[in-house]
Amino acid sequence: MSAFPQFLIDGYHHFAANRYETEQTRYRKLAEAGQKPSTLLIGCCDSRAAPETIFDVGPGELFVIRNVANLVPPYEPDAQYHSTSSALEFGVRALEVQHIVVMGHGRCGGIGAALDSNPQPLSPGDFIGNWMRLLKPSAESIAGNELMTPAERQTALERISIRFSLRNLLTFPFIEEAVSAGRLTLHGAWFDIALGELWIMNDETGDFIRPVPDVTPE
Amino acid sequence: MSAFPQFLIDGYHHFAANRYETEQTRYRKLAEAGQKPSTLLIGCCDSRAAPETIFDVGPGELFVIRNVANLVPPYEPDAQYHSTSSALEFGVRALEVQHIVVMGHGRCGGIGAALDSNPQPLSPGDFIGNWMRLLKPSAESIAGNELMTPAERQTALERISIRFSLRNLLTFPFIEEAVSAGRLTLHGAWFDIALGELWIMNDETGDFIRPVPDVTPE
Amino acid sequence: MSAFPQFLIDGYHHFAANRYETEQTRYRKLAEAGQKPSTLLIGCCDSRAAPETIFDVGPGELFVIRNVANLVPPYEPDAQYHSTSSALEFGVRALEVQHIVVMGHGRCGGIGAALDSNPQPLSPGDFIGNWMRLLKPSAESIAGNELMTPAERQTALERISIRFSLRNLLTFPFIEEAVSAGRLTLHGAWFDIALGELWIMNDETGDFIRPVPDVTPE
Amino acid sequence: MSAFPQFLIDGYHHFAANRYETEQTRYRKLAEAGQKPSTLLIGCCDSRAAPETIFDVGPGELFVIRNVANLVPPYEPDAQYHSTSSALEFGVRALEVQHIVVMGHGRCGGIGAALDSNPQPLSPGDFIGNWMRLLKPSAESIAGNELMTPAERQTALERISIRFSLRNLLTFPFIEEAVSAGRLTLHGAWFDIALGELWIMNDETGDFIRPVPDVTPE
Known part of the structure; x- marks a missing residue:
């Protein structure tokens, strides 16, 4: 064995x-x-970005989907196997979460692959190539931008991908309906692995800012 | 906001x-x-079964896929978006992990849905219904056994689903190849939420046993 | 000599x-x-599952029936020699025990024989074959499940057999009457030989759980 | 519950x-x-006569049948449910024990019932009455003997019943054959509850004597 x-x-x-x-x-x-988490989080598989660690949460608090580059595909009700969509359906319809957080992070390998101008399939099935194709229009506009540094392109696409996923979330009727009814809110977050910093998306402007702790004077 | x-x-x-x-x-x-984790883990989205918590691991140690009921679909190289398969490809081919662990857990809502004799779609797209259809043949053989209690049927299918995913892993040529070459080993685990117990699958018999610390052999 | x-x-x-x-x-x-035990226990002949050892009881505490696979046959008042039924009658009617415990155990050879798809009689009289025929319907539903490991099938039938015996106990009018009158309660237990663990049946759900010592409720 | x-x-x-x-x-x-006990013991259900306690044996040493009055019925290969015979078959044919011990004891309630001149059925099925009918010829010869005290009649029938069971054992072809071949030996024992004394049957004379411990001089 x-x-x-x-x-x-x-x-x-x-x-x-x-x-x-x-x-x-x-x-x-x-x-x-049974579980009754308030929040569903879509994070990346990356070993350096575990949501439970970064948010220091205990059992029962976060329902977590993790795929490469924390992507939400668009709504495709075609009776195929949809890993991410089925988890979204379960979280929103069965568990009735009140929040969905899409959390990206720095140095994301999937985003890096999407920016690669000459990508080689990792295997004949090219699963990563097909998966990151979700971001293709966004990636191309960034990848071709010679005025940005590689690190800037990487961070830019990481943040674009979060907004992209948030937009796709709203293509799911059961999400759109819950959001419209005020039962569900959507959020973006981005974690800087090197600095250990959390950046939260302002959902009106789309900008990422760092939350300032409430400093309680003693 | x-x-x-x-x-x-x-x-x-x-x-x-x-x-x-x-x-x-x-x-x-x-x-x-960059990350260089030794192990890829496929776990469930359940808020009570966070791998990083249960295994007390730090940053960089576990590359984690989480979907409902920790399922691995069979190999389908059809250029569609495959969340789980693309993460497997990235973990095995790009990160070259040495271990894949499929971790199920008790009281799994997805497994419960698969055992439901009269399931109602959670939404018109019935994503969960389609996703759990992966387990349909196994679920039917268990769901019909009136001599087992509901909890026994649940646990039985949770464990069967782990063996099912492990078998599907081997349908991926890049996994089968790495396993055959001795570069990769596959493992099953099951976590009992109530008792906090970890059960590990013996990969020869398929049985789940608890790891016993410090047993001195005679 | x-x-x-x-x-x-x-x-x-x-x-x-x-x-x-x-x-x-x-x-x-x-x-x-004279003896006045509170409890009658039906256990297996197995040399690894002595009730007095496992429950650390002293003289006078347990009235014990032991047969292969701790089975209770259904009520058959036909004037034949009925080893188990006569002991039940003596325990309930003469000794007036307040509890009956059916205790099964892991690795039970009788249960293994019941699951054998091609059993060979141990002798021309095939006594074991006939005895285990009591469990035949249950055994067949489990023995045919190729998705469970041999050990899982064995444990499943061991537990089913306990529920089967408990159900048969209630076919005895003097037991049913005492239970209805609240003078007698029936219980199931299962002992794991390898781990030395006792599992007790919840008589509402039929599930087996381990008794937890000293859990302080909040 | x-x-x-x-x-x-x-x-x-x-x-x-x-x-x-x-x-x-x-x-x-x-x-x-798996178990490989050297000895099969047929004892009484009595709560004061647990074989593992009296012989201070550990797990794996004794395969134990317990019924009322430690009786062995005669060989009846009629495809009915035979609790004691099936356990004998399993012990001798599957486990290949080298010894069978029939152990009776003092103050045995079943023997007392067999000596009762005006027995009342404990329940309409009269299971004990039918079971103790096995001993009827022996019991009648003793019960009618007014020259013996009640205690002497009781002890006499307890010992007679042990010899009766030993004789019935030899009606089983698979036991007779193993005994003839020298692979199996049969023994009688009787335990005095009050005095804590063990009496062993001399298999040539049929008498019961107490074993003298080998006293090792220091």
Whole structure:
């Protein structure tokens, strides 16, 4: 039998002896009552951008979709297997979340691939090529812009992709309806891995700004 | 402007002042050098089953796909948008992970939907219905067994679905090739939310057992 | 004379010098007053699942029936020799026990025989084949499920058999009557030999859970 | 939900923390390798005569049948459900035990019922009456003997019943054959509850004698 990664087993034992030990009542209640998270988050698979770590949330708080480059495809009700769309449907219709957050991050490999002027398929099926094709119109306008530095192009497309996904969210009738009814709000966020900074999208202007902590004077 | 969820902002400030503060060197190195995780994990969107929490891992360690019921569809190189398949391709071909873990969990809502004898579409597109159709043959054989309790049927299908996804992983030529060459191993795991227990699949028998720490063999 | 097994003689001398020595008053009182156990237990003959060991009970506490796979046949008042039924009658009507526990266990050879797709009689009389025929309908529904591992099928049938025996108990009028009158309650339990774990059946759902010591509710 | 007997849960936790804790390697090996007991014991259901306690044996050592009055019915290969015969078949043919011990005990309620000159059925099915009918010829010769005291009649029938069961064992072809071939030996034992004494049957004379411990001089 091939060995299960030891760092995961060690990590689990640490979790069991510490976090689960202190939160077991919460876990049991969540198991019995079912989850009822207020927020659905669409994040990237990137190992440096775990939402639960960055937002320091506990069990039951965030329903999380993770795919490459945190993309939302447009609404396509064609009876195919749609990983992201089915999770959106479950979160909005079954769990009735009140918020959807699309979270991008810096140094995103998927965004980098979309900006590559001469991309090589990673395998004959070229799944990443097809997936990032979702961003093709946006990527082309940025990739060809010789007046921006590579880092600027990367960050620009990362943020464009968040706005792109937010726009696609509204193509889903059940999302559009919930947003119109005031039961659901949509948000964008971007995490800077190097600096550990969170940037939040202003949903009127589309700009990303850093939230300022409420400093409570002592 | 609709307000970004306050608990996420508070959680982020806690992260920034604590975890990031102590790990900032690691974050910076990961930003500069890029991620190089050893392991790709396919988990469920469920808010009670965050892999980073359960395995207590830090930044850079786990490349994470999360969809409903942690399913891997079969290989379909048809130039459509494939969220899960593209992430698998990126993890295996670009990041060259050495391990893939499929992690299911107890009380999974997607699995519950697959066992529902009279499912109602959550929306006209019935995305969840179509997504869980992946498991239909397995679900039917379990759903019809009146001698098992509902909870037993649920657990049985949760574990079957993990073996199903592991089998589908091998339909991807780039995964099968890497496994055959000994560069990649596949693993199953199941997390019991109520008890906080991790069960690991024995890849020879397919059975799930709990890892036992510190057993001294005679 | 063929020698009585020496390990039993040695074990007896150890019992006599230790346990009996400290509990002789209790043994004498039990001899004089007669037994008055609160609980009747139906267990398996398996050498790894002795009820007195697992429950650490002393003399006078458990009235114990042990047959292969801890089965209760249905009520058949036909004047034949009925080993299990007569013991049930004695326990419930003469001793007036307040509890009946059906205890199954992992790795049960009888259950394994019931799942065998091509069973060979152990002797021309095929006693085991006939005995396990009690479980035939349940066994067939599980044995044919190729999506479960052999160990999962085994555990599933072990637990089904406990519910089956509990249901058969209620076909005995003197048991049904005592249960209806609130003088008797029925319980299921399952012992995991490898892990030394006891699982108790929730009599409303039929599910098996481990008793958790000392959980402080909030 | 009706409560599982608390003394059993407490006893189990004591077992888990003590005996299982020190013997877990043995339990695991027995789980993996399967049981291979050298001895099958037929004992009584009586709560004061647990074989594992009296012989101080550990897991894996004794395959145990327990019915009322430790009786072996005669060989009846009629495709009915035979609890005791099927367990004998499993022990001798599948486990290939080398010893069978029939163990009776003092103050046996079943034997007392067999000696009752005016027995009342415990329930309309009269299961105990039918079961003890196995001993009827022997019981009548003793019950009518006014020259013996009640206690002497009781002890006499307890011992007669052991020889009766040993004789019935030899009516099973697979037992007779194994005994003739020297692969299996049959033994009788009787336990005095009040005094904690074990009496072993001399298989040539049929007499019961107490074993004398090998006293090792220091």
